[in-house]
Amino acid sequence: MLATSFYQETAFINALYIVAFTLFIVGLSQVTSPLTAVRGNRIAGYGMVVAIVATFLYPGAGNWVLIAIGLIVGTAIGIPSARQVKMTAMPQMVALFNGVGGGAIALIAWAEFREYNGDLTTLEIGIPLVFAAIVGSVSFWGSNIAFAKLQELIGGSPIKVPGGVYLNILLLIGAVACGVLILTGENEELLFIGILVFSAILGNLFVLPIGGADMPVVISTLNAFTGLSAAAAGIALDNTALIVAGMIVGASGTILTDQMAKAMNRTIPSVLLGGFGGGDAAAAAGPTGAEGGTVRSTSAADAAIQLAYARQVVVVPGYGMAVSQAQHAVREMSKVLEEKGVEVKFAIHPVAGRMPGHMNVLLAEADVPYDQLKEMDEINGEFGRTDVSLVIGANDVTNPDARSKPDSPIYGMPILNVDESSSVIVLKRSMSSGFAGIDNPLFVNPKTAMLFGDAKGSITDITAELGNL
Template structure:
């Protein structure tokens, strides 16, 4: 039986890796998820075959998890997907922390276990607890239960965080010495929980996509550590895959924002999109040029190429289907329509890709930033739908801007720009966007879904 279970583990790991490779492109992403899910099922079966269990508790756990997880995943709106990703990731970290606590109790406080079991269990307890509570804070910021702006202790923040980490490690050492009181493991979990909260609270909303990815990587590493303690091969391999891929993604997203991970953890910027007056955030009086759905339709109908730049505003308005209908109509008029996707547009990695895929937008029309940036200078009309920071030319031109150096979409190089927004509020970074006041930019104010539908009706009348 032991040989058979290890064979199943090998099959599961192969499915994990093969499924992960499918996530490199939108065409194979769904299949990749399905293959990886099959791998997890095989690993679960192997684990249940290998160890004796209280089958009643196992059945209860499966039922409770299914009842809570499946309806939540099926009913969640696409706009709330980042929150669900943060929440589900946090649950994983919390589970690992509880596993570490359970290992402490069942092993007699590590009295008769190998030293590596105590070390990996305490590592899992600290990192899992940080991930759980940090993910809850990220969920609260994304759900707007908590303010999106940084909330911290100012210059003392990193000192406090360092003391909390040192205290958690110290308690972990005491808990791991063997035969220690359960008070020590309790202190480890509590101190790590406070640390997780205080690490994420000072991070501004603009950095939330990176934070979600970082917490996901931490959850994977904690799961791998727990797997070492339990001698569970599936947890080791799956945790390392999640930890490694999450770490790579975190680095890539930080590069896409011209930010460093230590700078993000030290306290991000962004107030969640505050209101700005017509004069901008520098006090200088500037005006914007408004347009109508009819004028926007005329501009796009007689264009050779239109680029759509989606942002979180499109997600909030659930305008992706209306955008697809408008693009199809433009195509019948001989207009080529492309979509420019910034790596951190939205609130999580791939947010815009998921929304547009839901609306059956052709994968060939979705263009990454490096692929599309040279196209803007040859584009007649660029339609910006609720995107702010990723189109802000201050990232290139203003050394004093908080987002200076961040790679952006070169929307301002287009011959004409139409921006769909509800108001003149700033983006999640909380900084003004000079693009809105540019000579070739027109603002179409209102709900994005309604505005796009009006433009489509005007196109039909042309």
């Protein structure tokens, strides 16, 4: 009777897990479009609620007081943080929350080690737990460094460590060696702490040499790491929902990492080995970065005239738009232009901003019609018949050196060909280089006029001038 009852209870819990990861998959499928993304998030959230309930139904689920405290503390921190974060800070929030996931998995692995009194010789449990501890810890500490770079708590330029690659290999060998000793019967807790310490140092040294321009790739890579560590922990815990959710995150993060690297025409190893995104190139090139070219400045009134009499305008958003929170002002300007019969499109580079899809999120928040958002491959053929390209703080993804200067660090990276437009207006605060630390000769192109100032203020002024025409 007891066996039958346990079997029925387990079957019911597994059925709940099936419902949970079905909701995960349905929710994920809907976040591919801004039109359904909010609904997709909610559906996935419902799936997580079902998964949590199913986990609590397991006999001996744990200390209910500690579980309640954890839920209360997490909710008290998570909800206000997510609600209050500015869109400009969303990349570092994503990095931070992703790191918390990896850290949680590493702690779960440690707790399970203690639960088994250090006996992880059962390999179907021991190997996944060791893997989860290493990868989860690397993800946690690496995500913290990514957060610090994006938050500008430390410099965005690569921080080189002498012999860094070899040191990282030694750290990985040290972590794996501790894991092997545990799997072969050594149950000293110091060995598991050694795994966490070696992995922690590795996570820091893994991200420090990577420049700010590569942060979108790093974030998606660390996201994949967290997913894989969660899946491994799920295997050790025999938790179906954790396995499926972890594999979904790991697979999607891996695919996204590959897409980001291809968008920069770089291999994933070249990104992860670091070095791109420093300030040396900019320092060598000088303040304009274009061998003494002449900068032409313009005013909001002149820019408005150019835009009003154009047939097609392509807006190229970058991190400058995010910093000034100009997306709503940009949307208002586009409406005014459309009322004047101007066709407006938005050119989206895959790595514009500080995280994958950063510009899409901002423009969707401002209710820009989805069919106006054009990906790089689709819009590049349009620039030749574009009257005005309006570049809002997008430095590196519009840099012609990627096509024409073999010694440039970004040579070969696909860019938005804004220099093929009849004219270009660039909105920037100053002539400083982009996050990659590389100057942009587009700024001194005879076709280009620079409108200096805060992007939101400049766009608002242009919109006002358009209304006066």
